[in-house]
Amino acid sequence: MKLQELASALLITHIHGNAETEITGIEADSRKIKPGYLFLCIPGLTVDGHDYAPKAIALGASALVTERVLDLPIPQLVVKDARYAMAALSAHFYGYPSKEMKIIGFTGTNGKTTSTYLLEKILRDQGFITGLMGTIEMKIGDNYYEMERTTQEAVDLQSSFRKMCEHKTDYCLMEVSSHALELGRVKGIHFRSGIFTNLTQDHLDYHKTMEAYAAAKGLLFSRLGNGFTSNPAERQYAILNADDEASAIFSKLTAAQIITYGISQECDVRAANIRMSAKGTEFQLISFAGEAYFQMKLVGKFNVYNALGAIAAALAEGISLEAIRNSLESLSVVEGRMEVVDEGQEYLVLVDYAHTPDGLENALSTISEFAEGKVITVFGCGGDRDRTKRPIMGKVTAAYSDYLYVTSDNPRTEDPEAILADIRPGLQEVNYPAEKAEFIVDRKKAIQKAIEGAGPKDVILIAGKGHETYQDIMGVKHDFDDRLVAKAAIRGRGR
Numbered sequence: 408m409k410l411q412e413l414a415s416a417l418l419i420t421h422i423h424g425n426a427e428t429e430i431t432g433i434e435a436d437s438r439k440i441k442p443g444y445l446f447l448c449i450p451g452l453t454v455d456g457h458d459y460a461p462k463a464i465a466l467g468a469s470a471l472v473t474e475r476v477l478d479l480p481i482p483q484l485v486v487k488d489a490r491y492a493m494a495a496l497s498a499h500f501y502g503y504p505s506k507e508m509k510i511i512g513f514t515g516t517n518g519k520t521t522s523t524y525l526l527e528k529i530l531r532d533q534g535f536i537t538g539l540m541g542t543i544e545m546k547i548g549d550n551y552y553e554m555e556r557t558t559q560e561a562v563d564l565q566s567s568f569r570k571m572c573e574h575k576t577d578y579c580l581m582e583v584s585s586h587a588l589e590l591g592r593v594k595g596i597h598f599r600s601g602i603f604t605n606l607t608q609d610h611l612d613y614h615k616t617m618e619a620y621a622a623a624k625g626l627l628f629s630r631l632g633n634g635f636t637s638n639p640a641e642r643q644y645a646i647l648n649a650d651d652e653a654s655a656i657f658s659k660l661t662a663a664q665i666i667t668y669g670i671s672q673e674c675d676v677r678a679a680n681i682r683m684s685a686k687g688t689e690f691q692l693i694s695f696a697g698e699a700y701f702q703m704k705l706v707g708k709f710n711v712y713n714a715l716g717a718i719a720a721a722l723a724e725g726i727s728l729e730a731i732r733n734s735l736e737s738l739s740v741v742e743g744r745m746e747v748v749d750e751g752q753e754y755l756v757l758v759d760y761a762h763t764p765d766g767l768e769n770a771l772s773t774i775s776e777f778a779e780g781k782v783i784t785v786f787g788c789g790g791d792r793d794r795t796k797r798p799i800m801g802k803v804t805a806a807y808s809d810y811l812y813v814t815s816d817n818p819r820t821e822d823p824e825a826i827l828a829d830i831r832p833g834l835q836e837v838n839y840p841a842e843k844a845e846f847i848v849d850r851k852k853a854i855q856k857a858i859e860g861a862g863p864k865d866v867i868l869i870a871g872k873g874h875e876t877y878q879d880i881m882g883v884k885h886d887f888d889d890r891l892v893a894k895a896a897i898r899g900r901g902r
């Protein structure tokens with residue numbers, strides 16, 4: 408594509424240099440530039456992409472997108488807002504792929520990843536080709552890709568969508584993080600539906616206040632539904648959790664047709680008579696499309712919510728309640744979410760991704776309902792992330808645990824001891840007995856000690872890392888998998 412043609416995606420631009428320059432690729436990271444590529448100079452929160460233009464040129468960049476003319480020897484497309492331009496130009500470069508499939512976006516503090524897999528299962532069982540992108544991985548056709556972040560940068564996102572189209576994807580199920588919404592990574596994407604899971608505290612390091620965090624999430628819904636259509640295939644839906652008060656705000660923001668789901672409120676897709684055990688969850692589903700009795704293998708009331716959101720989205724796609732039920736009943740586990748580590752031992756070991764106060768509350772309240780012995784929790788808090796959630800996470804785990812191992816969970820560039828010190832006041836606030844809590848920086852040792860101390864009917868929750876296979880210390884990702892460490896520890900003590 409020629410620079411001139413790319414520029415046509417924006418009304419106000421200025422081309423400095425040869426407009427006929429051929430563009431063979433488009434990137435916003437100088438380290439990924441190949442000969443012939445256009446390099447987008449993005450002023451970031453930590454560095455300014457304009458400073459990396461010489462590096463991009465050295466790697467063969469043929470043109471730049473800038474916010475000001477740089478004294479450099481290649482053509483430049485000067486724009487008002489490089490981040491906005493990144494989204495718009497990437498969509499144009501890749502031929503607007505989000506219009507060629509149905510993209511369903513999931514947003515909310517907890518439950519996004521889980522919910523994408525539930526809906527993926529339902530859609531795949533109907534013979535649809537699905538793509539998925541989120542915290543664990545990206546799937547395109549039969550190919551799996553590692554993800555750097557939950558929601559990709561706009562330029563990577565549009566490229567991934569194009570690949571999905573090449574694989575004849577019918578539906579793309581994607582997690583839409585609040586960072587992505589705030590930073591415009593998903594601007595201009597045509598979503599079929601937006602699903603809201605819930606809003607509780609996280610990421611206040613970035614958003615500062617819960618109001619700002621909610622406003623970021625709201626962007627998914629405020630962009631939905633404009634331009635009514637008689638074609639049901641083009642309709643857009645906002646699928647909202649009626650039991651979460653943020654839904655009232657989102658319903659005012661959106662022009663999409665709203666489908667509500669929940670347990671305690673009157674809504675379009677509702678679960679009643681919920682029965683929970685260590686083996687799964689049962690509930691009566693009452694919906695605008697009829698009623699059915701569900702028996703799922705996923706544990707915890709929070710998974711009923713995740714199921715309801717997925718059911719609502721599937722009903723909007725015209726899938727029958729019976730088919731939806733068959734799919735959800737056959738799904739056993741989502742990786743790293745309440746995943747059982749089974750080496751034939753007498754105590755239960757669960758690895759879960761709970762890394763927020765509400766996630767821990769949900770995981771632990773579920774466990775407390777079926778635990779016959781002690782509840783032993785191993786957890787930590789991420790470095791370079793919301794510090795204010797640390798004591799609250801300490802308080803929540805203390806409330807439910809007979810024994811606590813407070814340890815590291817991706818300290819990143821922070822001092823691990825300092826993170827542990829931030830958690831401690833939460834335990835003190837509820838007068839948690841000091842002799843029942845150990846603070847051990849080394850996560851492997853903490854897991855080993857928890858397992859060594861377990862009695863026959865005890866439940867050990869290892870929270871925070873779920874599917875992760877690394878421990879990020881000072882920017883270096885060391886191999887670390889809670890499930891493997893736990894397995895080795897169980898075998899080490901002779902089960």
Ligand SMILES: CC(=O)N[C@H]1[C@@H](OP(=O)(O)OP(=O)(O)OC[C@H]2O[C@@H](n3ccc(=O)[nH]c3=O)[C@H](O)[C@@H]2O)O[C@H](CO)[C@@H](O)[C@@H]1O[C@H](C)C(=O)N[C@@H](C)C(=O)N[C@H](CCC(=O)O)C(=O)O
Nearest residue numbers: 435436437449451452453454456459556557558560584586
């Ligand atoms: C707060 C946040 O999300 N920041 C993201 C944002 O950073 P930024 O705007 O500060 O960019 P920057 O690092 O200053 O760089 C500016 C520009 O220079 C470029 N650059 C930089 C260095 C270089 O050598 N060459 C170069 O070209 C960068 O590619 C970028 O275009 O854009 C960068 C480029 O895309 C991201 O790497 C960076 O993610 C940071 C590392 C991050 O940790 N993000 C996390 C918090 C995140 O996004 N999490 C969410 C939520 C997870 C969830 O709870 O579900 C996610 O979606 O994963």
Ligand SMILES: Nc1ncnc2c1ncn2[C@@H]1O[C@H](COP(=O)(O)OP(=O)(O)OP(=O)(O)O)[C@@H](O)[C@H]1O
Nearest residue numbers: 516517518519520521542709759760761766769770
């Ligand atoms: N609907 C829910 N409500 C509250 N907690 C939940 C819900 N679903 C899952 N959880 C808890 O939160 C943890 C994270 O779940 P999941 O990975 O599905 O969320 P996510 O929104 O994708 O998180 P992230 O923001 O890190 O991508 C789970 O391991 C579980 O403990």
Ligand SMILES: N[C@H](CCC[C@H](N)C(=O)O)C(=O)O
Nearest residue numbers: 762788789792816817871872
């Ligand atoms: N998406 C979340 C994941 C947190 C997972 C936990 N293991 C941590 O590192 O804090 C975040 O980036 O805040």
Ligand SMILES: [Mg+2]
Nearest residue numbers: 519520542582
């Ligand atoms: Mg996720």
